[in-house]
Amino acid sequence: MSLCLRCGLCCDGALFGTASVTAEEAARLEGRVALTPDRRNLVQPCRALSGCACTVYEDRPATCRAFKCEVLAALEHGEVTEAEALAEVERALSLRRVIAKSLGMSDERAALREARRRLQADELPDDVRDTVTELNRFALAIQLVRPRR
Ligand code: SF4
Ligand code: SF4
Known part of the structure; x- marks a missing residue:
């Protein structure tokens, strides 16, 4: 797949x-x-x-x-294996699952939106804040557009 x-x-x-x-x-x-x-x-x-x-x-x-994210681009360039690329994606998905669980929300996408809102408002407990920050960093990193070669 x-x-x-x-x-x-x-x-x-x-x-x-x-x-x-x-x-x-x-x-x-x-x-x-x-x-x-x-x-x-x-x-x-x-x-x-x-x-x-x-x-x-x-x-x-x-x-x-x-659009092609950095993980997909790295996979297509042979810089990572499919298993490694999948592990990157799974890591992000698992961070979002943790955030949803921490907020007691079943809708993980809505939970991330809510967590980001609370992060801006400085309303998150430290552990959740760190998880959201880590996911935000990952999101920013894979949005990078690399030059054509
Ligand atoms: S955002 Fe994703 S699901 Fe929506 S039209 Fe574009 S490719 Fe399709
Ligand atoms: S973010 Fe996910 S769905 Fe989008 S291009 Fe990258 S691997 Fe594909």
């Missing part, structure tokens, strides 16, 4: 809050994704995400087509 189908972090709100769309894409995806009021972005967690799969895959916006 592909790495992305075990992950979904770039669609489910863990890495991004929105993804830009053109006017044509907004019209094409009307009703299948949630759009910002100005219709220039789709909102994440993306409504088109089912589990870790994109249900509008053939119609997905150019932004989604172009």
Whole structure:
């Protein structure tokens, strides 16, 4: 199974809050994704995400087509094995599970949003704050766009 189908972090709100769309894409995806009021972005967690799969895959916006996280890029460049890439993703997913458990929430994606809100407000106990900070660092690191070679 592909790495992305075990992950979904770039669609489910863990890495991004929105993804830009053109006017044509907004019209094409009307009703299948949630759009910002100005219709220039789709909102994440993306409504088109089912589990870790994109249900509008053939119609997905150019932004989604172009994005490749650092873990996937490293895998495709042969810099890490599939097992190592999967372990990276699993680590992030497990941090989110821990955060949800700490907050007593069953919806892990909502729990991460709430934890980030509380982090900003300095309302998190130390252990949860450290976990959220670690996940935020991971999220930032894998968003890096590496130069073409
Ligand atoms: S591109 Fe990266 S963050 Fe997005 S689903 Fe694939 S492995 Fe996960
Ligand atoms: S349209 Fe598909 S690829 Fe793009 S954010 Fe939504 S689920 Fe992910």
